[in-house]
Amino acid sequence: MTKALGSSRLSRRRFLTASASLGIGTIAAPYVARADDPTLRITGWGGKWGEIMKAEIGPAFENEFKCKLQIDSAFPYLPKLQASSRSAPIYDVMHTNSNEQWAAAEMGLVEPKIDPKLVPNLADVYPYAISDKIVGVSIFTSAIGLGMRTDKGYGSVSSWKELWDAKYNGVRGGYVIPVNSLGQAFLMMCGTLFGKGQLDLDAAYTALEKLKPIKIVDFTGAMEKMLLSGEVGLCVIHDSGIYRYDGQNQPTDFVAPSEGVLSLEQVLTITPGSKMKELANAYVNYMLRPDVQKRLAETVWYSPANRKVKLDAKYDAKLLTTPEKVSKLIQVDWKWYNERKDEIDQRVNRIFRA
Template structure:
């Protein structure tokens, strides 16, 4: 039976609900992130640590694509507080005014410990990890290790090589630019890149990196444009090797930026600082095989010579001109769509 005390309690609870929800909302950091091995380590280890330290909740959206959702959210009330994507997308959203050019580095003390490429002019936001894009190849199928990007175009790999749907995938876009450098005058040599794309057929194209990773692990294909992370973390299971071509490995940066107008700016900066902490940098490097951006980390022997941790190794990373690419994206997409159409 409903008595007066219960009724008053229920009414008070109902009236307090918006305030409670508002308080919870104010304490919730909304970010984007990856699933898979990355997501598992983040969920089980690092997110709970951050939540405890800052008395907050971290909500991660792993349902790609993120940018259209950010675009659809009202100005001044962005759906995310911190945007985590690869560098190419960061340029697009920055040009639309949806993220800040750079986090306030005074609020990110760990940024002082990073290699300069983490905050180079070619980056919007700040790099927290990087992978090297090179060639993953099956040791049981290929006799001589590929040494140059040109090896990817060898006729014997016709139909047995994997790349990506260029309009949709940043590795495909990076290969497109690298083809301009290898076969033409530089990354921006569109004609050379288009010719190279014609020449690379037949090729299996994937929209997600995971598709190419699975195909090469299953032995379905012999060689793939892939990041070192995917190759190294599977070497104990299959005979797959990673080759860093002589022309350089392309940087696949994991970038964080603060969204324009987020009301949780301070917490957003805390999160970025946390991701650059020694603990997270070491843990993600040693469990998920991402190269840390901190210059003061010494990893275990197993990772040396593979992950890019020394200044000499970091110098082999090539940062791609994503701002230029995005300005020309429509033109490039139009043409490559035609090239790869059967």
């Protein structure tokens, strides 16, 4: 009798065992419940993009397509894809900028084009999103132009060439060209501004030499901070990098130069070795859906690629939402650029070394 009573008593060991089991069970339950769900492995940005993908867009896709979305937001993506097996790639869908997508396509790591039969929303995108300058499909774009401080009395800016004005010495901002898409696109723009066109590298190098002194950073987030802190007064930046501070009374503005704005595309591609091709195509189609495009565009200030998207007036006024506005976009020939990247990198590293 005593033994029976004793065996039912809650000992410390039993309590700890039960607590541990309960804890492990609670943590593991969602994974166990979804163990059979297919997993789509994609890449994606952090920041606001990452937040909304994690909170809304990603879960909605998972519910609709009964799958699990595994998002890698730890840059750089292409070296990881490069290191993984071709037949079992680390990603099913790669989201990155156009220059990297071209490099990936050249290495055979991503499929060069998306099949319109499998992605019906492709029929509704602006021509630039599937042009011959694009691998895969561009789901959004930003306009690369100039960002400026409005509280320093610089006056109005309307041309790219004003970046070379001596009054911006010490407060001029640019990028580490070998590692930054905006920097690379800007280099091509220099060829157009001061030479025979985008491919005139000698004119571009001469123009870059004349830009010094210039503060250079490796990613746009750092440039945003430098502009906000007043470390730079005029810089190369994409419109989203300025507009995302809308409503915060920041003394900054975006300038779309009269010579045109460069296109910074957000591109999706599918890996040839993916075992989730159907789901991957469904994801690309989902990201091009007007409701998804609208939500993302109004959160991160990217211009949607789908022509049918109707943004709220505030966003519509600033983003590239009409054929007329989109026609101002200048796309870079990344295939040509990547073929000369080593040579360009060596040259610009020399130009900008201290």
